[in-house]
Amino acid sequence: MARFQIPYLVAKPNANGTARHYWQPDKLKIRAIATAGFSVAQVLAEAGLAERRLQDDFNDAARQAEQLNAIANGFIAGTVKPSLSAAMAQQPDAQQLAPLIRRPDLVASVIANYKSSRHFTKLAASTKRDYTNHLAKIEAVYGDMSAKKIGSLMIEEYYEALLDTGHIHYANARMRIFSIVFTHAERIEIRGKHTNPCNNMGLTGTTPRVRFWSxxxxxxxxxxxxxxxxxxxxxxxxxxxxxxxxxxxxxxxxxxxxxxxxxxxxxxxxxxxxxxxxxxxxxxxxxxxxxxxxxxxxxxxxxxxxxxxxxxxxxxxxxxxxxxxxxxxxxxxxxxxxxxxxxxxxxxxxxMDLRDTAITRLALAECTLDEICSWSGHSRAGVTDVLKHYIDLSAGFADKAGEKLATYLQREAPEAIGGKA
Missing domain, CATH: 1.10.443.10 (Intergrase catalytic core)
Structure with missing residues (x-):
């Protein structure tokens, strides 16, 4: 979502490379308008608009955004009086602020469907909070676009914009949640099978946290x-x-x-x-x-x-x-x-490092992978992922490997021990 020097003018990308323009005041601006006794609907109605979407042409959209800003500032300062009553402005307000559930293929509709499904409701409360935060950000940008028309190029551009913020972990998390949205779109037959544009996109790698408690x-x-x-x-x-x-x-x-x-x-x-x-x-x-x-x-x-x-x-x-x-x-x-x-x-x-420390200690105690999985309740992949980061950290792994190698050589190839050149 692009923002311009004109306050509250934003652009959301279309699949064909064009953009849709919106007047999108932030919460502080909306609160200031409300404190003055007015609503966003009245600002829109005063400019002859029924919704926040502006003209497709950027220059026209810029002029509309400047007009809306002038009206909003006038309402707040008391220098502009609305020509329409609040009641007359309610209908466009209702149209504008209604949830984006007009078509089931819209990203907002897919998100709403996912949040009501068992795949979301079964999650832990903390996971739901994290997902909800990311889903709201995704909906703000792509909510009124068809989930069918979003392709790999658009997803790559969105990811690049997220990476530009410098928060790689956050960008990767956002894309993983977006991938879940597309997977759900496939599940409810909005998209065809195996068409998730987030698959195999090659997220930027980050250095894993490795910390073993002594x-x-x-x-x-x-x-x-x-x-x-x-x-x-x-x-x-x-x-x-x-x-x-x-x-x-x-x-x-x-x-x-x-x-x-x-x-x-x-x-x-x-x-x-x-x-x-x-x-x-x-x-x-x-x-x-x-x-x-x-x-x-x-x-x-x-x-x-x-x-x-x-x-x-x-x-x-x-x-x-x-x-x-x-x-x-x-x-x-x-x-x-x-x-x-x-x-x-x-x-x-x-x-949080105690979890990885505990798994690593079990490995140092020569527990098998299946024994560690049974003890911890984690999958084989999860345990392996932990251990691959900690093997180099703990000298105990190398020491035990050395002891085992020495025992093997003593039994199978004693001539390899202590031989002279």
């Missing part, structure tokens, strides 16, 4: 949390480190999921059932009974195993993230690596 860092965080009177932070760290789960699942583990031998619950994102044999793991088996006892005292009726000491309720994600950062800062006084070392290329330790 045992010292884990111990330092837990000790700092206990000293601060917030042992639930330490409980969450231990739970994440041994269950390989994301923050959202860790904070919502139900206390009924814990027995003296296992921690059993269902992942919110994949619905996979996770069953961790905690009885054999002293660090977590020593921690969880105390966590359960504290939870029952702080919030007897709450379902969560991990309860915030200050609110006496389950942790919200944002609150936990904020307090965790404070505890990490305290722990860093004795363990500086927690805050990272920019010169050494070491990022700060984040709670």
């Amino acid at each position: 045992e010292q860092e884990t111990a330092s965080i837990i000790a700092a949390a206990d000293r601060a009177g917030l042992p639930s932070i330490g409980d969450a760290v231990i739970t994440a480190l041994y269950t390989t789960q994301r923050q959202g699942d860790v904070l919502t583990v139900p206390r009924m999921a814990y027995t003296t031998s296992h921690l059993r619950f269902t992942q919110s994102k994949t619905k996979a059932v996770v069953r961790i044999p905690v009885a054999n793991l002293q660090q977590i088996s020593d921690r969880l009974p105390a966590a359960l006892a504290r939870a029952q005292i702080l919030a007897p009726d709450a379902p969560q195993l991990i309860i915030c000491e200050t609110t006496k309720a389950g942790w919200s994600k944002d609150h936990f993230r904020h307090v965790f950062s404070e505890i990490r800062a305290q722990a860093a006084k004795s363990c500086p690596s927690l805050l990272g070392d920019e010169g050494a290329g070491l990022p700060s330790a984040l709670f």
Whole structure:
């Protein structure tokens, strides 16, 4: 969507390379118009328009946008009085602001259909919020275009514009969500099968985050949390480190999921059932009974195993993230690596890194891929994706490989060991 020097004049691309022009005031401008006692519909009606779409010719659209800006500014300043009453302007306002559901092939219609489908409603709440944000941005640009007519060239141009902002991760996420829209268009037979223009477009690669927590860092965080009177932070760290789960699942583990031998619950994102044999793991088996006892005292009726000491309720994600950062800062006084070392290329330790650390520890313990998948509830592809980034990071993999190679050579080719040139 192109914007010009004329305020609120925007252009949305057509499939044939032309553009549609709109007068699109932002929320602050709309609020200012409303505060003055008027509506966008009255501004449009005063200019003889029934909707925000302007002339196709740019010069004509520019003149219309300037006229609309002058009327809006006059309404706000009190120097222009509307010639039409608010009631007379309501019909065009209704036409303009009505949802874009006139045709089922419009991108806005496909998005609405997707958001009401099981493919969207089954998602976790946090995923829905993220998707909804991207879908709104997509609809703002392509909502009134036919999903049938959007091709690879238009998608490539949109992606290039997103990359120009410098936020590669965000641009890639937007295109992945757009791809979901086109996949849904295929599913409801708006587009033909295998015509998704986002497929195989070659998204710009980004350097994956690789951060392995050391045992010292884990111990330092837990000790700092206990000293601060917030042992639930330490409980969450231990739970994440041994269950390989994301923050959202860790904070919502139900206390009924814990027995003296296992921690059993269902992942919110994949619905996979996770069953961790905690009885054999002293660090977590020593921690969880105390966590359960504290939870029952702080919030007897709450379902969560991990309860915030200050609110006496389950942790919200944002609150936990904020307090965790404070505890990490305290722990860093004795363990500086927690805050990272920019010169050494070491990022700060984040709670989300515990998931990858946990999976890597299982691999270092010589668990098979299937065993790690069974333990974590993640797919083989997901576990492999984690491990391929951490194999080079941990010297333990190379050490174990060396031990195995030495054993093999001792058995199969002893002459290869200690031979002289």
